[in-house]
Amino acid sequence: MNSTNEKSTLGKTYDIKLVKRLLGYAKPYWKFLLLSLILLLVITGLELLNPYLLKIVIDDHINGISKPMYELDVSSSIKATEFNDKKYIRRDDLENPNNKFIKNNPVKNIIKRNDVYYLVDYGEDNIANGIKLSKVDYDAFRQEDLKSINKISIYFFIVILFTFVFNYLQVYILNYTGQKIIFNIREEIFNHIQRLNISFFDKNPIGRLVTRVTNDTENLNEMYTSVLVNLFKDIFTLLGIIIIMIKLNYKLALISFALLPIIIVISIFFRNKIRLVYRLGRLQLAKINSSLNENFTGMKTIQIFNKEDKTNKKFDNLNKDYLETNKREVKIYAILRPSIEIVRSIGIALLIYFGGGDVMSNTIEFGVLYIFIDYLQRFFVPIMELAEKYNILQSSIASSERIFNVLDDKSFIENKDTPKKLDSIKGKIEFKNVWFAYQNQDWVLKDISFIINPGETVAFVGSTGAGKTSIINLITRFYDIQKGEILLDDINIKNIDKYALRKYIGVVLQDVFLFTGTIEDNIRLNNLNIDRKRVEEVAKYVNANKFIDKLPNGYDEPVMERGLTLSSGERQLLSFARTLAYDPKILILDEATSNIDTETESLIQDALEKLIKNRTSIAIAHRLSTIQHADNIIVLNKGEIKEMGNHQQLLKREGIYYSLYKLQYSKG
Numbered sequence: 001m002n003s004t005n006e007k008s009t010l011g012k013t014y015d016i017k018l019v020k021r022l023l024g025y026a027k028p029y030w031k032f033l034l035l036s037l038i039l040l041l042v043i044t045g046l047e048l049l050n051p052y053l054l055k056i057v058i059d060d061h062i063n064g065i066s067k068p069m070y071e072l073d074v075s076s077s078i079k080a081t082e083f084n085d086k087k088y089i090r091r092d093d094l095e096n097p098n099n100k101f102i103k104n105n106p107v108k109n110i111i112k113r114n115d116v117y118y119l120v121d122y123g124e125d126n127i128a129n130g131i132k133l134s135k136v137d138y139d140a141f142r143q144e145d146l147k148s149i150n151k152i153s154i155y156f157f158i159v160i161l162f163t164f165v166f167n168y169l170q171v172y173i174l175n176y177t178g179q180k181i182i183f184n185i186r187e188e189i190f191n192h193i194q195r196l197n198i199s200f201f202d203k204n205p206i207g208r209l210v211t212r213v214t215n216d217t218e219n220l221n222e223m224y225t226s227v228l229v230n231l232f233k234d235i236f237t238l239l240g241i242i243i244i245m246i247k248l249n250y251k252l253a254l255i256s257f258a259l260l261p262i263i264i265v266i267s268i269f270f271r272n273k274i275r276l277v278y279r280l281g282r283l284q285l286a287k288i289n290s291s292l293n294e295n296f297t298g299m300k301t302i303q304i305f306n307k308e309d310k311t312n313k314k315f316d317n318l319n320k321d322y323l324e325t326n327k328r329e330v331k332i333y334a335i336l337r338p339s340i341e342i343v344r345s346i347g348i349a350l351l352i353y354f355g356g357g358d359v360m361s362n363t364i365e366f367g368v369l370y371i372f373i374d375y376l377q378r379f380f381v382p383i384m385e386l387a388e389k390y391n392i393l394q395s396s397i398a399s400s401e402r403i404f405n406v407l408d409d410k411s412f413i414e415n416k417d418t419p420k421k422l423d424s425i426k427g428k429i430e431f432k433n434v435w436f437a438y439q440n441q442d443w444v445l446k447d448i449s450f451i452i453n454p455g456e457t458v459a460f461v462g463s464t465g466a467g468k469t470s471i472i473n474l475i476t477r478f479y480d481i482q483k484g485e486i487l488l489d490d491i492n493i494k495n496i497d498k499y500a501l502r503k504y505i506g507v508v509l510q511d512v513f514l515f516t517g518t519i520e521d522n523i524r525l526n527n528l529n530i531d532r533k534r535v536e537e538v539a540k541y542v543n544a545n546k547f548i549d550k551l552p553n554g555y556d557e558p559v560m561e562r563g564l565t566l567s568s569g570e571r572q573l574l575s576f577a578r579t580l581a582y583d584p585k586i587l588i589l590d591e592a593t594s595n596i597d598t599e600t601e602s603l604i605q606d607a608l609e610k611l612i613k614n615r616t617s618i619a620i621a622h623r624l625s626t627i628q629h630a631d632n633i634i635v636l637n638k639g640e641i642k643e644m645g646n647h648q649q650l651l652k653r654e655g656i657y658y659s660l661y662k663l664q665y666s667k668g
Contacts, residue, residue, distance in 0.1 A: 026181055059365040068108070242257070427489075458632045503584075514563030585616065633645060
């Protein structure tokens, strides 16, 4: 995974395989997702029920007074409104209005003239033949309407209450599930990255990897919570509205649906544009994070060399690129949303134009027109949200591509199917005709052969780039060789479990890395088998206690990021204590005593003597004075062994080692 690969993905078309792979992470939680889906179906039904209840209130009760009524004999058993020794019941309220006896009855309705109500023959507009109704009479005819409105108001409140409760449950379950999925993905990425070959980190900036674990996984969270299940809500809503519209009025439904092709064209047009913008934005954000990590880490260097302006300009260019991409995204949304709003407004205008005339001509009821306008507004909400969800999906696809680029990188140092797990080792190390290159056949080590016997101290010297650090990386199996063999106690290290191998090797580097935590945490490294007593013992043994005891909180003293509040010598002593706490059989010292002040160096030299006792030790040092007592000194030059022997033997040979020694001695 590198920047070149990431750029190449920008032109890829939508890949359904990525979605299937993302859905695979949701599979273990299908019960929660199914429950959330069922709740969404119920919520959608309840939300669509509210306008329908209002339609009933408007048409059947508020405007219901003008509806036709059958006039029945007062002796009729049908429950109805009594007036002038007659009973009146609305035609819509009868269970069987097609009954021949009832159909032969007179049909009446109430009309209003000059704020006065009259009971007239249905269809009759002449109040002269009607009966004037008093307020009491009118209220009698309205009594059932009032009761029904009160009852529907209670239903309306119940629907709102249940909608709130189900919404709460649905949102909680969905977000809980989404967080669990993202937790698993983030864990998988982090664990995968920890297992990768060190060469992976040589090629990938840390900031970019941080973006994968943080920003990109958070984008996936939006997909699981906003898209995966809620997408069905939009579909349910659309289907529900379509069914209700067609059932209520076929003509108005067709007028409403006539706008769909326009919406589809707009959505397709903007979909392609926003997808590329999302991908580009994610790539630029990764570059910004990478730049921030690099600059913050190297802040001392930046300030020492007065490079603030140059660094600012570089970051400013990255930031401006990201700004321009975000502005493009804003422009697209600034056009997309108003475009859909205009289409929706046109739809409402068409409904008012055609539906208003039908209401005035009594072809349809006012409540039908109201519910169509309400549903049309609701109809466009899921359409806009579908466009939004598509954009979130595209952002998630862009992020998932980068995440899967990491997860698909299989550059592991693999264990064999049945690796050997050594219970103990003697500490013999042998290189047999080892060839190694970091890239292709650009050989860093060429035909290297040597033997380190148990308990021996061997030092590697040579100019920068000679291959000294590479040998350390190969012994710990951070990299695998291309040719030859590396043996530990006469066993090829490729046949040994790499975790067991590293358990027996302790490495003390020149640049000691300390973690945020306490002094004790940095010695124990979360190993529960190392108790406080052991921590204090090893610290005292390597002279680290001399500065730890002076700290305000002793072993509980907080360590800042990378241990910057401690001197390099103090950090080095802590690394010795950390190494000794794990009691390795093989000790590797990579420039462990360079750049240390004279006072601390004496403590470190004393600690070193204790550390290497009864251990196979390998030292890399530019300062030849620190390795004069080594049992064997191996001189490397351009990846090849040029000389081998102890200090005196190499001086007598007057070769490369002699030249290095004389050079350092003359400088001293």
